[in-house]
Amino acid sequence: MSITTGNILEVRGLTARYGEVTALRSADLDLKEGELIAVLGPNGAGKSTLMRSIVGLTSASGDVRFRGELLPRNAAAVAARGIALVPEGRGIFGPMSVEENLQLGAYMINGRGEDYERRLSRVLTLFPRLKERLSQAAGSMSGGEQQMLAVGRALMADPKLLLLDEPSLGLAPKVTAEILETLAELNRSGLSVLLVEQKAPLALKIASRAYVVVNGRISTEIDTKEITSHDQLARYYFQ
Amino acid sequence: MTNSPATISSKLMAALRHAPAIAAAGMVAYAIADGGYIVTVVGFGLIYTIFVAGLNIFMGYAGQTSFGQNAFAAIGAYASAVLTATYGWPPLLAALAGIVATAICAFVIGYPTLRLKGHYLAMATLAIGLIIYEVAVQWQSVTNGYMGISGIPALGIGHYELLSDRAQLIFLAIMAVLSLAASWLLRHSRFGRALVALSGSEDAARALGINVRQYKLTAFIISAIYASISGTLFVHIVGFISPEMIGMNMVILAFTMLYVGGIGTTTGPLIGAIVIGLLPESIRSFKDYQDLVYGAALILILIYAPGGIASLDQVVKKLLRTKAPAKEVAP
Numbered sequence: 001m002s003i004t005t006g007n008i009l010e011v012r013g014l015t016a017r018y019g020e021v022t023a024l025r026s027a028d029l030d031l032k033e034g035e036l037i038a039v040l041g042p043n044g045a046g047k048s049t050l051m052r053s054i055v056g057l058t059s060a061s062g063d064v065r066f067r068g069e070l071l072p073r074n075a076a077a078v079a080a081r082g083i084a085l086v087p088e089g090r091g092i093f094g095p096m097s098v099e100e101n102l103q104l105g106a107y108m109i110n111g112r113g114e115d116y117e118r119r120l121s122r123v124l125t126l127f128p129r130l131k132e133r134l135s136q137a138a139g140s141m142s143g144g145e146q147q148m149l150a151v152g153r154a155l156m157a158d159p160k161l162l163l164l165d166e167p168s169l170g171l172a173p174k175v176t177a178e179i180l181e182t183l184a185e186l187n188r189s190g191l192s193v194l195l196v197e198q199k200a201p202l203a204l205k206i207a208s209r210a211y212v213v214v215n216g217r218i219s220t221e222i223d224t225k226e227i228t229s230h231d232q233l234a235r236y237y238f239q
Numbered sequence: 240m241t242n243s244p245a246t247i248s249s250k251l252m253a254a255l256r257h258a259p260a261i262a263a264a265g266m267v268a269y270a271i272a273d274g275g276y277i278v279t280v281v282g283f284g285l286i287y288t289i290f291v292a293g294l295n296i297f298m299g300y301a302g303q304t305s306f307g308q309n310a311f312a313a314i315g316a317y318a319s320a321v322l323t324a325t326y327g328w329p330p331l332l333a334a335l336a337g338i339v340a341t342a343i344c345a346f347v348i349g350y351p352t353l354r355l356k357g358h359y360l361a362m363a364t365l366a367i368g369l370i371i372y373e374v375a376v377q378w379q380s381v382t383n384g385y386m387g388i389s390g391i392p393a394l395g396i397g398h399y400e401l402l403s404d405r406a407q408l409i410f411l412a413i414m415a416v417l418s419l420a421a422s423w424l425l426r427h428s429r430f431g432r433a434l435v436a437l438s439g440s441e442d443a444a445r446a447l448g449i450n451v452r453q454y455k456l457t458a459f460i461i462s463a464i465y466a467s468i469s470g471t472l473f474v475h476i477v478g479f480i481s482p483e484m485i486g487m488n489m490v491i492l493a494f495t496m497l498y499v500g501g502i503g504t505t506t507g508p509l510i511g512a513i514v515i516g517l518l519p520e521s522i523r524s525f526k527d528y529q530d531l532v533y534g535a536a537l538i539l540i541l542i543y544a545p546g547g548i549a550s551l552d553q554v555v556k557k558l559l560r561t562k563a564p565a566k567e568v569a570p
Contacts, residue, residue, distance in 0.1 A: 057442050079448035091443030093436050095503070103429075104436050107447050110429050157447070 007065075008033045008161055008192045009054070014062035016046075016053045023049040024060065025216045031161070031194055036187040038203035038224075039196045041213035047196045048088050050213065051165045054078075054194075055085050066161070080108060084159035088166045088196075090150040094139025098130055101138050101149055105156025115158075123152040126182055144175035151179065161192045168199050180206055255552040260506035263513040267412050271405060277520075278404045282476060284516035285411040286469050289418045290489075291496045291508035293465020299503035300426055301458040302438020304357070306490055307364035308466045310348075310371035313485035314341045315467030316474045320388040321381055323475075330394050334471040338464055345463035346456070353455045368490060375482040387481025394475040407476055414472065415509060418465060423505040425461070434458055435503075499540050501547025510548050 009031040016024040024046045031037055041047050053060035056075040064071045071078055079085075084105075093101055102123060106116050124131040127148040133141060138149055147167055154162060164183070168176040176199070184206040187193050197203035204210060204224045212220045270281035294308050318337030322328040328336070352363045375382050382388065394401045394410065401407045425431045437444040437451050445451055474480045492515065500511020522532045540547075544554045 052442075055446060057445060075442070075445035076448045076450050079446060085446040087440075087443055087446060091440045091446070093439040093443070095439070096432070096435055100432055100435075104432050104447055104449075107429070107433065107449060153447075 006032060008035075008067055009194065010063075010065040010068075011050075011054060012063040012065075014050065014053050014060050014064065016049050016058050016060035023216050024053060026062070027053075027213075027218050029211055029218065031192055034187070034190050034192055035209070036183070036193040036195065036207050038200075038207035038210040039194065039213060040200045040203060040210050041198075043198060045213040046216040047198075047213050048165050049216075051085065051088075051163055051194075051196050055083060055163065057085075079157065082157070082160035084154035084157045084162050086150045086154045086162070086164040086167060088169065090146050092138045092146050092149050092153070094137065096138055097135050098138050098141070098149055099134040101153050102130075102134075102156050105153035106158075108157060116156075119156050119158055123155050126155070126186075127152050143170050144172065144179070147171060147175070147179055151182065155186075159191070161194065162186070163194045163196075165196045166198060167195070168197060168202060176202060252552045252556060255555055259510045259548045259551050263506070263510045266513050266517065267408075267415075271408055271412065274405055278408050280516050280520055281513065282404070282408050282411055284512040285408070285415040286472050286476070287493065287496055287512040287516065288415040288509045289472070290466055290469035291493050291500070291512055292415075292418045292422045293462035293469070294493055294497055295462075295502065295504075295508050296422060296425065296434075296465070297458050297462035298497065299507070300431060300438065301434040301455060303353075303455060303458070304361040305364040305459070305462070306361055307367035307371075308462065308493065309485050309487070309489040310368045311341050311345060311463035311466035312470035312473070312489065313371050313375055314344055314470070316470030316480050316485060317375060317382060317388075318467075319471040320391050320474045320480045324388050324391045325381075329396070330392060330475055331396055334468070334475075337471050338467050341463050341467035342460050345460040349456045349459040349463075353452065353459060368487065372482055372486055375485065382482070385482060387479055387484075388474075389479045391474050391478045391480065393478070394472070411472065411476070414468070418468070419505060419509060422508075426505060430454070430457070495537065497547075499537065499547060501549030504547065504549040507547050507549040514548060 007030045009029070011027055011029040014024060014027040014029075015022065027046075027050055029039075029050075039047050039050060049058055052058035053062075054064050054071075056071070056073045056078045059073065066078075066081055066083060069081075071081065071083075093104065096104075102120060103112075103116075106119055109115050129145055130148060130152055133145065138146065141149065151164070151167065154164075162183075167179055167183075171179070180202055183193055183195065187206070195203055195207060200210075204227055207224050210222050210224055211218050212222065267281055267285065270277045290308065290312060294305065297303050297305055297308075315334070315337040318340050319330065319333045322333035322336055323330055348367055352360065352367070355363050376384055378384075392400070394407070401410050426435075433444065433449045433454050436447065437449060437454060441451050470485070473484070496511035496515045497508065498511070499514055500509065501507030518533060518536060519529065522529055522536070525532045544550060546553055
């Protein structure tokens with residue numbers, strides 16, 4: 001059944017368990033079309049579980065709706081709807097070339113054809129460094145370049161919604177800033193983005209709203225314009 | 240026009256990249272031209288090339304583990320042997336029946352088994368190999384138990400039979416080339432890229448829309464078909480099959496060939512099968528110390544070429560990098 005609300009993503013009562021441990025408790029979240037929102041929280045709070053549960057990589061109970069349609073609990077089927085995930089730790093395929101990684105991003109259209117060329121050209125314009133390294137083994141690139149590849153590979157799917165799990169992990173501040181600026185640019189061009197990030201100040205610069213996850217619960221929803229100091233942000237973490 | 244050192248170096252690396260496969264192909268050509276005892280050794284090497292190429296698809300491309308590929312070689316071998324020697328079927332028809340039977344068995348076995356991962360999958364596939372071995376021993380009315388089946392006809396169509404050693408070797412060489420070419424095409428297809436992706440990270444592959452379970456099962460069936468073809472070829476070349484020929488030693492030998500040749504590379508199975516096939520022959524002069532030298536040679540290859548002999552260019556590149564003086568850093 002389809003319900004039209006203007007939201008591209010609606011999460012209701014999402015609960016995920018790892019054995020006896022409940023990693024995510026009854027999470028509710030909304031993301032409007034064309035919006036970029038952040039999910040913040042300390043290490044181990046359940047942010048990645050939330051992301052994995054949305055795309056069906058972790059089994060969970062509750063509802064996830066994409067443009068009003070209930071999403072199946074199967075990652076491959078979720079990807080087919082136009083939702084791309086940049087996983088934590090990048091998840092690039094090291095022994096394969098950069099080009100092969102990008103081809104895999106366009107797996108749904110068989111990694112060739114006019115549509116493929118258009119998508120490839122767009123990604124290489126966004127990340128010119130990848131163009132110089134198309135035939136290089138992805139695993140031999142620097143961390144920053146690998147993250148660019150991970151984002152580029154997700155964009156090759158021409159997604160309607162882009163999910164990123166800790167894109168700043170292990171990167172130099174300058175590279176992180178570069179990648180986040182690219183995300184902001186993508187969002188300005190109309191792409192909806194859900195960003196999980198531990199480095200809250202960086203995420204708040206580009207997000208319009210943020211959800212704070214603490215101990216597996218979404219504790220607060222905040223308007224990023226209202227956050228003016230670190231102390232104010234810290235209060236949300238420890239409330 | 241002069242070549243820069245960088246151009247020469249890249250040409251040298253390209254030559255080294257292809258040298259092991261060319262050397263292995265050269266050895267096959269030498270055996271065809273020379274005839275004699277080496278034909279038998281290289282012939283077995285080519286049969287193993289097909290078997291290992293299949294194993295490489297499942298292990299090298301898809302990153303899974305199987306200790307039970309001998310089971311599928313056995314199904315192909317026994318189907319061919321029984322249908323031709325006992326029921327008088329033509330070899331080609333018997334081979335096709337064996338391949339179909341193997342593919343069905345691989346589906347039935349793989350569907351539940353491939354839910355397992357890592358060591359659990361390895362143990363489950365090991366059990367499959369042991370079960371098929373026991374079936375070959377115990378089902379005496381069909382397999383003739385330890386006594387095996389003899390009088391299996393040579394390969395051929397109608398009145399044309401491959402009777403001479405040289406003709407058989409040429410046929411085996413064609414089959415090996417076809418199997419490697421199919422493996423190369425598979426690796427560079429959408430399916431092959433998806434297999435390598437799931438071997439890197441199943442979650443990342445799923446997030447790209449790849450149906451991981453279906454792809455693993457398909458790779459398993461394809462590798463079983465390769466094993467079945469090698470089993471069929473084996474019985475028609477040797478003319479005999481017994482359970483001892485499809486036991487664990489077959490798996491150990493195939494693993495050694497795969498790792499020595501280069502797991503995940505297309506030509507690795509050929510290189511590994513020829514090197515491991517010829518190694519005992521080339522160290523025969525060591526007499527009592529033959530096994531010791533064989534073991535030491537394998538250890539040395541795996542220490543200095545962990546990616547296998549197919550990655551010789553990488554070994555040389557690493558050596559040159561180690562020997563090159565460190566660049567001075569400006570203060």
